[in-house]
Amino acid sequence: MCGIVGYAGNRDVVSVILKGLTNLEYRGYDSAGMALRDGDDIKVYKTLGKLINLKNELESRKSELIQPTCGIGHIRWATHGSPSIVNAHPHSCTCGKLVVVHNGIIENYKELREELTVKGCVFKSQTDTEVIAHLVADEYSKVKDLEKAVRNSVSKLQGAYAVCVMHKNVPDLIIGARKHAPMLVGIGDGENFIASDTPAIIEYTKKTIYLDDNEIAIVTKDSVKITDADGNEVVKKVEVLPWEPIALSKLGYKHFMLKEIHEQPDVIRNVLNGKLYDIDAPIVLNEVKLDKDTIKNLKKIEIIACGTSLHVGMAAKYIIENFTGISVEVEASSEYIYRKTTTDASTLVIGVSQSGETADTITAIKQAKEKNAHILIVTNRPDSNMARLADSLIPVNAGIEVSVAATKSYIAQMISFYLLAIHIAEVKGTLDDVYLKNLKHEIIQLPTKVEEILSNTTTIQECAKKFSSFKNFIYIARGVNLATAYEGALKLKEISYINATGYAAGELKHGPIAMLDETMPVLSILMPGGITYEKILSNSEEAKARNAKLIALTSSKDTNIDALFDVVLRVPQVSEILSPVITCVPCQLLAYYIAEFLGKDVDQPRNLAKSVTVE
Numbered sequence: 001m002c003g004i005v006g007y008a009g010n011r012d013v014v015s016v017i018l019k020g021l022t023n024l025e026y027r028g029y030d031s032a033g034m035a036l037r038d039g040d041d042i043k044v045y046k047t048l049g050k051l052i053n054l055k056n057e058l059e060s061r062k063s064e065l066i067q068p069t070c071g072i073g074h075i076r077w078a079t080h081g082s083p084s085i086v087n088a089h090p091h092s093c094t095c096g097k098l099v100v101v102h103n104g105i106i107e108n109y110k111e112l113r114e115e116l117t118v119k120g121c122v123f124k125s126q127t128d129t130e131v132i133a134h135l136v137a138d139e140y141s142k143v144k145d146l147e148k149a150v151r152n153s154v155s156k157l158q159g160a161y162a163v164c165v166m167h168k169n170v171p172d173l174i175i176g177a178r179k180h181a182p183m184l185v186g187i188g189d190g191e192n193f194i195a196s197d198t199p200a201i202i203e204y205t206k207k208t209i210y211l212d213d214n215e216i217a218i219v220t221k222d223s224v225k226i227t228d229a230d231g232n233e234v235v236k237k238v239e240v241l242p243w244e245p246i247a248l249s250k251l252g253y254k255h256f257m258l259k260e261i262h263e264q265p266d267v268i269r270n271v272l273n274g275k276l277y278d279i280d281a282p283i284v285l286n287e288v289k290l291d292k293d294t295i296k297n298l299k300k301i302e303i304i305a306c307g308t309s310l311h312v313g314m315a316a317k318y319i320i321e322n323f324t325g326i327s328v329e330v331e332a333s334s335e336y337i338y339r340k341t342t343t344d345a346s347t348l349v350i351g352v353s354q355s356g357e358t359a360d361t362i363t364a365i366k367q368a369k370e371k372n373a374h375i376l377i378v379t380n381r382p383d384s385n386m387a388r389l390a391d392s393l394i395p396v397n398a399g400i401e402v403s404v405a406a407t408k409s410y411i412a413q414m415i416s417f418y419l420l421a422i423h424i425a426e427v428k429g430t431l432d433d434v435y436l437k438n439l440k441h442e443i444i445q446l447p448t449k450v451e452e453i454l455s456n457t458t459t460i461q462e463c464a465k466k467f468s469s470f471k472n473f474i475y476i477a478r479g480v481n482l483a484t485a486y487e488g489a490l491k492l493k494e495i496s497y498i499n500a501t502g503y504a505a506g507e508l509k510h511g512p513i514a515m516l517d518e519t520m521p522v523l524s525i526l527m528p529g530g531i532t533y534e535k536i537l538s539n540s541e542e543a544k545a546r547n548a549k550l551i552a553l554t555s556s557k558d559t560n561i562d563a564l565f566d567v568v569l570r571v572p573q574v575s576e577i578l579s580p581v582i583t584c585v586p587c588q589l590l591a592y593y594i595a596e597f598l599g600k601d602v603d604q605p606r607n608l609a610k611s612v613t614v615e
């Protein structure tokens, strides 16, 4: 969603901020802006659409600038007020001396706006953010101290915010503040940064301080001071970022999504590294802080997540129940938070999130925490807000994922759940030794099998071409691959904007079959060796009888099925329980090639954001 970059230092301020915003643009946005301290003045630039427009605007007005010494930049994903130049950040107070950029939502903005209007503030935009500019300016006019003015003002805000403020009368100072929205300070040598996420600063420094809720950062090029809500200075740990700037390069691939799909074999190896290395040794999962007795007595697990991470949870239910016999409930975070749940102190609650910043999941996890449940977080961002709520934390080590459509984080989370399920099974003794060894052996082979798929994508590309003109799709599967059907359909929707729905194959005849004709292709995921192969084959026959075009995704070597299906996407053989790791890859590639063929903005699909930090 929105992104913030602030910089104070001797480099070219415009370039640093633009670069930082570029590294955040994968999060999704509709407009961009920048405020620059230039001599005695603060100059504001805003444009609609992609960052290139802001870059061009700054370039065309270059002669206005003498030598900016610090600045704040923002990319906006509209929540209050449509995407427009007037609603783009930075926002200014009535006299224009104070500028602010903001991520999050101010829930009491209407009341504040009324109060400030009565005081004579003139509002220009429809945003909630503009109240912050007027509020801080109003406080500043009273206390004449920008730090105090920010502190007093944010105490009046309800909701979520990460804000950066500059004032014309206070040269070369940027103040940042946060509550329920991420913000960090990057420490450089004779330069400092403020940002909403690490990719914004990684090219310049790896030294980072993460702000906690209610903390305020007072930043100049030579100093960083962090205070709490009462103004007391706080000594914070300086952390070193694990990412390399190279992670933000496409490395010759046309899109980040394709690069990230191709990284998956190594991602699986990374997840397994140190945890599953020998089929005779138990899984090493020191991240799980539950003692053996607690694990043995576990009666219920709840998995809470959104979107793609929710689909991982759906597969995890099958995997954990199959391996351990423990009952697993899976729920969308946005549903969990608005009902009376049965979560209690004996429940293991697992939050799954690529970004670790998804607002609904964070709220759900906080609610579960209040009920004293043990919180296990599975995330690709161990530096995230969600990770900080964890009693146990499994970082999935997929490396930074730039494409909005999640791929490698999905597979990394999935592998983490296999390890978790086996770990629990080993503690409980629910799996037979021989089965366990074979299972581990097969898991170790998974990267090679994914490599096999990636080494020849011709059939998938041809299939994409053949089916790219269809407006609707149905994906069907049963059992553990039902999650793949949901995820495959979601991938297609997200990046190609084609309407696609995943169904449990057995449900087809209870309604969806009514939609079937030659305009509605059906992709069947049918992996032999399990108990549902023949059933899905019959469901596919039923679709064929209604003239639907059929695609099979299967490891079956049976050439008879080639007559039933219009296209057969063959994948390597693997046990059904492990097959989601294999079947997800052609689904990702099919969505990718269809979107690419249709000329869509694959990495930054319209209306979507990488971190959904608002409810």
Ligand code: AGP
Binding pocket: 306, 307, 308, 309, 310, 352, 353, 354, 355, 356, 357, 358, 361, 404, 405, 406, 407, 494, 608, 609, 610, 611, 612
């Ligand atoms: C994935 O392709 C989507 N962009 C989206 O569904 C995403 O999975 C969802 O918003 C949850 O995000 P999270 O994993 O960061 O919590």
